[in-house]
Amino acid sequence: MAYATPTSLERWRLILGAEVEDKGEVSLGPRQKAMDSALEALYGAERRGDLSKSSLHVHRWLGDIRRYFPAPVVQLLQRDALERLGLAQMLSEPELLMSLEPNVHLAATLISLHQVMPEQTRHTARQVVRHITRELEQRLSRPLREAVVRAAHRSHHRTRRPRARDIDWHRTVYRNLRHYQPTLRAVIPERRYGYLRRSKALRHVVLAVDQSGSMTDSFVYAAVFGAVMASVPSLKTQLFAFDTEIADLSAFLHDPVEILFGAQLGGGTDLTKALGYAQRLIVDPENTIVVLISDLHEGGSSAEMLKVAHHLRQCGVLLIVLLALSDEGAPAYDRQNAAALAAMDIPVFACSPQHFPELMAAAINRTSIGPISGGIP
Numbered sequence: 058m059a060y061a062t063p064t065s066l067e068r069w070r071l072i073l074g075a076e077v078e079d080k081g082e083v084s085l086g087p088r089q090k091a092m093d094s095a096l097e098a099l100y101g102a103e104r105r106g107d108l109s110k111s112s113l114h115v116h117r118w119l120g121d122i123r124r125y126f127p128a129p130v131v132q133l134l135q136r137d138a139l140e141r142l143g144l145a146q147m148l149s150e151p152e153l154l155m156s157l158e159p160n161v162h163l164a165a166t167l168i169s170l171h172q173v174m175p176e177q178t179r180h181t182a183r184q185v186v187r188h189i190t191r192e193l194e195q196r197l198s199r200p201l202r203e204a205v206v207r208a209a210h211r212s213h214h215r216t217r218r219p220r221a222r223d224i225d226w227h228r229t230v231y232r233n234l235r236h237y238q239p240t241l242r243a244v245i246p247e248r249r250y251g252y253l254r255r256s257k258a259l260r261h262v263v264l265a266v267d268q269s270g271s272m273t274d275s276f277v278y279a280a281v282f283g284a285v286m287a288s289v290p291s292l293k294t295q296l297f298a299f300d301t302e303i304a305d306l307s308a309f310l311h312d313p314v315e316i317l318f319g320a321q322l323g324g325g326t327d328l329t330k331a332l333g334y335a336q337r338l339i340v341d342p343e344n345t346i347v348v349l350i351s352d353l354h355e356g357g358s359s360a361e362m363l364k365v366a367h368h369l370r371q372c373g374v375l376l377i378v379l380l381a382l383s384d385e386g387a388p389a390y391d392r393q394n395a396a397a398l399a400a401m402d403i404p405v406f407a408c409s410p411q412h413f414p415e416l417m418a419a420a421i422n423r424t425s426i427g428p429i430s431g432g433i434p
Contacts, residue, residue, distance in 0.1 A: 088125065095121045099138055132160050151181035161383070164189040165273035168317050183314060190281055190313040197278075197410055198285045204414035208421035209260055209291035219251025260344055260421050261293045262286055265331050267351035268298040268320045271389070275350050275382040276320065278410050280313040282382075286417070287311070295338055299331040301356065325356040328394075332365040342373040346420045350379045353391040353398075363397050370401055375420055378405040382413065 085093060098118055122134050135158060157163055167182040174182060219225070233246040266272070266279045276298065283296040287310035295307040298320045309315035328351060339345045347369065355362050369376050378398055381388035388407055399405045404426045408416055419426050 091121065092125045095125060095134075099134060099141065128158070131158050132162060136162050136166075151178055154178065154181045154185050157185070159185060159189045159192065161189065161193070161274050161277050164277050164317070168277070168320065169273055171318060183318065186317060187314045190277070190317070193278070193281045193410075194285065194313070197281060197413075200411075201282060201285050201414040201417065202289060204418040205286060205289050205292060205421065208418040209289065219249055223251040224249055225251045260291065260346065261339070261341060262295070262417075263335050263338055263345065263347045264294070264296040265335050265347060265349045265351075266296065266298045267326060267328075267331075267349075268300050268304070269326050269352075269354070271352055271354075272350065272381075274385065275379070277317065278382045278413075279350055280316040282410075282413055283316065284310050284313045297331075297334060299327065299334070301325045301327045301330070303330065303334045305334075326351065326354055327357050328353065328355045328362040329357050329365055332362060332369065336365065336369060339369075339372075339374060342369075345373075346375045346377065346417075348377050348379060348420075350382050352380055352388055353378070353394040355391065355394060359391075359394055359397070362394070363401075366398060366403060367401055370403060375423065376403050377416070377420060377426060378403060379408045380405065381407040382410065383407075384409055 095118060122131050126134065154167070164186045167186055171179055171182055228250040229246055229248075230244055232248065232250060233244050236245045236247055237243070238245055264279055264283050266276050268276055279296070283294060286292050287294040294310060295305070296310060296316065297303055297305040297307065304320060306316045306319050309319055328349075331351075332347075332349070335347050335349075339347075366376060378395070380390045380395065395405045416426065
């Protein structure tokens, strides 16, 4: 759908609202008036309550914003509506849920609200979240699975006598280009390059996910990625959520929706307890990767948390801290804790979902991790 771009004056008129209309300085066309009406229903509702609880009215409003605004703006307006207009109370109507634009933020909101929903709405909410997680799996599972499988079956030590299935063909062809035979129109490899297979193929990955309210989007992505990695035979994957308590959700890794609705989102944060629980899951430290997904706002003792993190590092565990696993950019996080962990040579950074496969491949091969996402934001 093509969206007409408002002029600079029209943009200011839409930003400032109907209060400036009486001055007559800007005249809106029919399309801009419709856009203004949709915005006024949301952002002017505190004065006039234009966006009523009528299901029909809300359906019309949702249709209007999709008609007049591009998808990123639609998602922003939906998020603002849920926050500003108390639409959570309207989620008792399943037809409203099905009309919302599916995205990660909607999934996060429904997961956060599911405990206060009526029973019939919970069922519809699960259907919507399942639809969203399936879309995410279709988009993200293949690159992650390919990166993890490739890394898990290769050693970081190269060899010039690889087995046929372990040949690095790109490197082999590049290194043997000088042996190109014009008459045969082929490269005759003098040497082959590849990888030694690991004697221990199994890697243990522990995903420790902060389920405080600020980390909900990251939790959605973590559930999807955890389910994908659990399907890779060469990995042993475990996932638990935490706030001030621990919820081990590893038994639900076959279904991201079960993981998401098994969480109790919105509590405080006890990082010391979370890292301590991760430590109890570890059998082979040298082959264990712990991914802590948290903004590091510790509700307990930061000194104790750092002590446990240091112990994991000293035992040979590869501990990685993701301040966010989302597309939202640099998150709000505890800079003091982040700096202290980074000083221990523990990678600390935000990571977009598109970079996560590269991150896990580097972690499995124990290669440099920090530059993948640019370090601490």
